[in-house]
Amino acid sequence: MRKTTKQEIVLATRNKNKVVEIRAMIGDLVKIQTIADFVKIDIPEFGRSLLENSFAKAAFAFKLCGKPTLADDSGLFVSSLDGEPGIYSSRYGRNDEERITRLLKNMTGAKNRKAAFRVVFVYYYAPGKYEVFEGECVGRIAGAPRGSEGFGYDPVFIPRGHRTTFAELGPATKNRISHRSNALRKFREYLTRKTS
Ligand code: IMP
Numbered sequence: 001m002r003k004t005t006k007q008e009i010v011l012a013t014r015n016k017n018k019v020v021e022i023r024a025m026i027g028d029l030v031k032i033q034t035i036a037d038f039v040k041i042d043i044p045e046f047g048r049s050l051l052e053n054s055f056a057k058a059a060f061a062f063k064l065c066g067k068p069t070l071a072d073d074s075g076l077f078v079s080s081l082d083g084e085p086g087i088y089s090s091r092y093g094r095n096d097e098e099r100i101t102r103l104l105k106n107m108t109g110a111k112n113r114k115a116a117f118r119v120v121f122v123y124y125y126a127p128g129k130y131e132v133f134e135g136e137c138v139g140r141i142a143g144a145p146r147g148s149e150g151f152g153y154d155p156v157f158i159p160r161g162h163r164t165t166f167a168e169l170g171p172a173t174k175n176r177i178s179h180r181s182n183a184l185r186k187f188r189e190y191l192t193r194k195t196s
Pocket residue numbers: 015045072073074075076089090117150151152153154178
């Protein structure tokens with residue numbers, strides 16, 4: 001029987017919650033290391049779009065590690081706030097609680113609660129060679145935080161077709177329908193095609 005070795009990739013993120021989610025979704029397919037296994041620095045985000053940031057992180061990590069890298073940049077885009085916090089989602093406050101408080105305050109009185117999580121993954125696998133995978137999860141913003149699972153804006157995001165927040169739904173349901181899982185499904189198909 002032919003023994004297949006798993007493709008090794010380095011995740012260009014230091015966000016432990018994202019690493020846990022990504023491992024749960026593609027850990028069976030690829031051997032995952034993280035940038036933290038190589039260096040102890042934060043990769044800065046200067047881009048004007050999810051793609052620019054994601055590309056910069058993936059290319060930077062590839063130069064550092066010399067291995068295929070997978071980077072993601074994600075954010076919460078709220079209709080009534082003209083897409084805020086968007087690419088600034090992680091910098092909207094000093095911690096999750098502050099970020100959620102600011103979001104709900106800025107939405108005071110807003111009837112339109114529509115929002116979407118978006119993510120762009122860049123898989124950088126050789127010098128100058130990369131692929132892009134995008135994912136989205138549409139939903140609405142709750143009036144107040146609910147639930148204790150997940151991270152970030154999960155306590156206020158209710159995905160379409162549900163009545164409860166990501167933080168109430170828990171990881172099994174979230175990982176089936178989230179923006180990250182939509183994008184990683186495409187990545188999984190790509191890797192399977194490439195290695196078959
Ligand atoms: P970045 O991709 O590291 O720039 O961070 C994006 C920010 O968007 C995170 O720090 C969270 O605040 C938020 N975010 C991205 N994905 C999720 C998610 O799945 N749940 C909750 N918040 C998220």
